[in-house]
Amino acid sequence: MDTQPLTTETIARSVWAVPSLARGADGSLSRAENEKIIRHIEQGGITTLLYGGNAIFYHLTLGEYRTALELVSELAAEKTLVIPAVGPAYGTMMDQADVLKDFEFPTVMVLPQRDVITSSGFATGVRRLSEKLGKPIVLYLKYDGVMTAEDATSLVDDGLISAIKYAVVREDYTQDSYLSSLTSKIDTKLILSGLGDQPAIVHMRDFKLGGFTTGCGCVFPQLSMDLLRAIQAGDFEQAETIREKFLPLEQLRDSLGPITILHRATELAGIARTGPVSPLLSEPAASIQERITASIKQIQASVG
Template identity: 45%
Template sequence: MAVPPLARNVDYSLNPHANRKLVEHIEAGGVRTLLYGGNANLYHVAVSEYRELLDMLAEIARQETRVIPAIGPDYGKMLDQAHILSQTDFRTAMVLPLAGFTTPQGVATGLKRLVDAAGMPFTLYIKSEDYVDVDTLAALIDDGTLLAVKYAIVRADPAVDPYLLRLLQSVPAAKVVSGMGERPAIAHVREFGLAAWTTGSGCIAPNAVTALLHAVKTGRMDETRQLYNRFLPLETLRDEISLIRVLHDAVTLSGIADMGPLLPLLSGSPEAALPAVAKEARDLVEMDRAIARVRNAAPSRETPVKSG
């Protein structure tokens, strides 16, 4: 499930051409679900721009590609966006997490009202155990308020996670997506049985991330580890500096598409970090092209992966 950055022009207006170039690159690598959320900096998008954004996202992807936009993070903004969503053909949207000023019961009440306004179930992005408790979360999935959960609570060891373990006792693993990129993905798929993960670096190397998903699902662990290790240098830079800012700049520096400036209140990566970001992004592109050449030269035995 690719989580792309969002390209803008120098005046911060949306850039359909650059966004389409990135989407075509991702689709060519076999990824068929696009989630526009944190990496696209939708935290700061104006409600007045939201319909234009949705229309653009619907136009730039193939018909068979599933596109999921995000709403939020505050309730007032989400309510306005839910009404806009109700006028479109989108089937779900992801709720961005809000830090502070929430209670689990308040979140549950708000989600139900938003579902009524939008006429569709939502995907909930959780980054903290305090946001919503396991029983409430399970009930929201059971009653159809939530279609899925993007799980992104950071652990020192992703294989040791009592909250996720309790959640999966009540919720099918197919409804929980690992939401923190490649770093915890292998543990989440192998130890907890999650069906998919969200990827930022996979927007740059979609053939490689598709190959990684096939390898881990089929138990080819030597291949899994080799592919996994190739993603870690860029993922480490993202962890150390900023997940959103580094990926945004990495796509531009990779040569795939010019993402332009980040919408305020964010800004680009530190100047001093750009050479390292450029190197790792270009290394990923080179690896991805090599995997694509091998795949295209061999008789096809696998169909493209549709995650999510």
């Protein structure tokens, strides 16, 4: 895997895929099936893998955490950047930091938290994590105002932030005072749109963000890379055409659960056997899986 420090060029070179983590029938992490997922994404041109919510890193035991890090670091190609998540609880992330010291990941991402938290306290936790690892951190802002723009800027100015994943849901993505406040103070090339392919055009065109993350792009990686290149080229008409192709699966994820729908879609698309969904989540019903299969076929037909 790529162990070089992140730069704005690294951020922009690829969509950030946020894949599922495959398990065997007994619930243990599967090396063979995770390798299939990684190869599929890499063959589609994506060179950054972010293991967080879709991989259900929230619920890994500390022993599983080490196993997961071993798998993804060993299976990724030489030029693939791999970013694992930590947290979201402070004690969890600090224990995970001890495990991470045995690996060469250039950065990690703190999973989003909004309970039992203040902005300045969150900033202090990120500082202590960065100091313990000796590396900058990917800050994940998923909830409106969970960290003030001033606290986020202070972390960036002190060299503690490698990137910011911005994923606050809006009815109208062109109207976002929180994002506007962040981009007025922080280099926009350090901020990624963190809500998949749907708001990527608005976030990159109107707010000048440096890139975007993708869940559905783990199933259709080349399509997601095509979207990134179209946006970067300023061809927003082509970008909109590509964005609409993702809608059948994206709408299912939005309405029925982004993590579990992607977990099962990865298997139903024939990419890998992803195995059982981890508790505290639940398996999509058979009728929902039929809709997932139909959405995959619809996207496949649209791309030829």
